[in-house]
Amino acid sequence: MTVRHDHWIDGKPAVPALGGYLPLRDPATRRAGDDVAAGSSHDVERAVAAAVAAQPAWARQPTLERSRILHRIADAIEAHAEEFAVLERSCTGKVETQLATEVAMSAAYFRYYAGVLPAFHGRTVDQGAGTLTYTRLEPFGVVGVITPWNLPLNQACRALAPALAAGNAVVAKPSEHTPLSTLFLARLASAAGLPDGVLDVVSGTGADAGTPLAAHPDVRRVAFTGSVPVGRHLAAVAADRLIPLTLELGGKSPLVVFADADLDRAVAAAVSALASNAGQVCSATTRLLVEESVHDEVVARIAERAERLVPGTDFGPMITEAQYDKVLDHFAKAGAEGAVPVCGGGAFDDGPAAQGQYIRPTVYARVEPDLGIAREEVFGPVLVTQPFTGEAEALALANDTPYGLVAHVWSGDTARGLRLAEGIEAGQISVNGGPLTIETPFGGFKQSGYGREKGFEALHEYTQAKTVSVGLSS
Secondary structure, eight states, X not given: XXXXXXXXXXXXXXXXXXXXXEEEEETTTTEEEXXXXXXXXXXXXXXXXHXXXXXXXXXXXXXXXXXXXXXXXXXXXXXXXXXXXXXXXXXXXXXXXXXXXXXXXXXXXXXXXXXXXXXXXXXXXXXOTTEEEEEEEEEOSEEEEEOXXXXXXXXXXXXXXXXXXXXXXXXXEOOTTSXXXXXXXXXXXXXXXXXXXXXXXXXXXXXXXXXXXXXXXXXEEEEEESOHHHHHHHHHHHHHHTOOEEEXXXXXXXXXXXXXXXXXXXHHHHHHHHHGXXXXXXXXXXXXXXXXXXXXXXXXXXXXXXXXXXXXXXXXXXXXXXXXXXXXXXXXXXXXXXXOEEEOOSBOOSSGGGGTTOBOOEEEOXXXXXXXXXHSOOOSSEEEEEEEOXXXXXXXXXXXXXXXXXXXXXXXXXXXXXXXXXXXXXXXXXXXXXXXXXXXXXXXXXXXXESOBSTTHHHHHTEEEEEEEEEOOO
16 A cells, blocks of 8 residues: 655644655665655745744754754664664665664764754954953754755755754755655654754655755755755855855765775775665765776776675665666766776666666776766766876876765875875865764865765854954943
């Protein structure tokens, strides 16, 4: 029996104003799933109105009270982890290990911002004994959060937790392909004590619900994660309204491996980039730059391990049919340009995986830097390799991209790794497996976007600094 999922507005389910619903499907089987409310500008209007009404009281809540509620939301996510996993699996096809990691991290976002919130405040400015000058960090009011289909719950929580912690009300618009976990999160947040209207969720397409949300006159800031073309569109909408925008967009991130590196760990990192979420991660290190003397050895080891990855166990399907077709188009274009894969290069055409949108883990070796497969974000389990000789060439290749989201460097010479880290144009650099976690700010250079999520810095994204100065002399 097909279940219908409505919007969540003002602390309760809300049927779509125009009465329409969108079908969901399981990409692991291509079977039809539940239906979700098709949002419109009318639904956005209702959600924003509820958020406007609720936000002032939420912002006036003592910091410790907001912190307690965020902790309770984290508790609720952990308590309902299996339900979240079922909802995510039904419309993403993700494997169990991936789901467990994403749900745990989603709870951790709320736990982290609940913990650091009491230490987030303005400062005093010493202007002499006759003056009291201080700053306040105030919320924007209503924030619009538009999230993608690749990491639905995780990326929703990444934005929602700091935005709510800072005292904003949020209207979220999840992808029309994967909205169920965000709707369930809002329901649990209400039950955990978040006041009605502080978190509202409108499902639907970007054109019908996302753009009206960004364009709404009462939305004071927008956070978007997704493609570069949509990011450009929303940036134009925000620029016309003169409101700030956080954009986390695409990537073609380098993984640089020197001959003296721990090759076992470097190979494992490259294979992880292929398998993790089937490569559907903006920060995936999909360009493997390897020092010439060990290039062929490293590629052979990666290809051998890639061919042993099991669909449905080690990696999931392409989450949308459009993305599945897009990856196959990349293969066709690469073949026309003369690139031949070392392994993979197509979809599964036999066995259980053939019933779903599974792509074979693919490696293209010694790819010319100007080919499309080397420059464009494929967003699938696809790795391209390029050899280099020397530190200068490695740095030049790493920066030869319009993107700048993440980079990983593996080197037996830590000083050289740090030199590369300082020279690479990207927002996050890991050297020899250095952890990039919730505590570390995340965001891009160049066409990978602007603004920062994660870490203490994210709280600054969702607040405005106000200066108050008082003359004390009589």
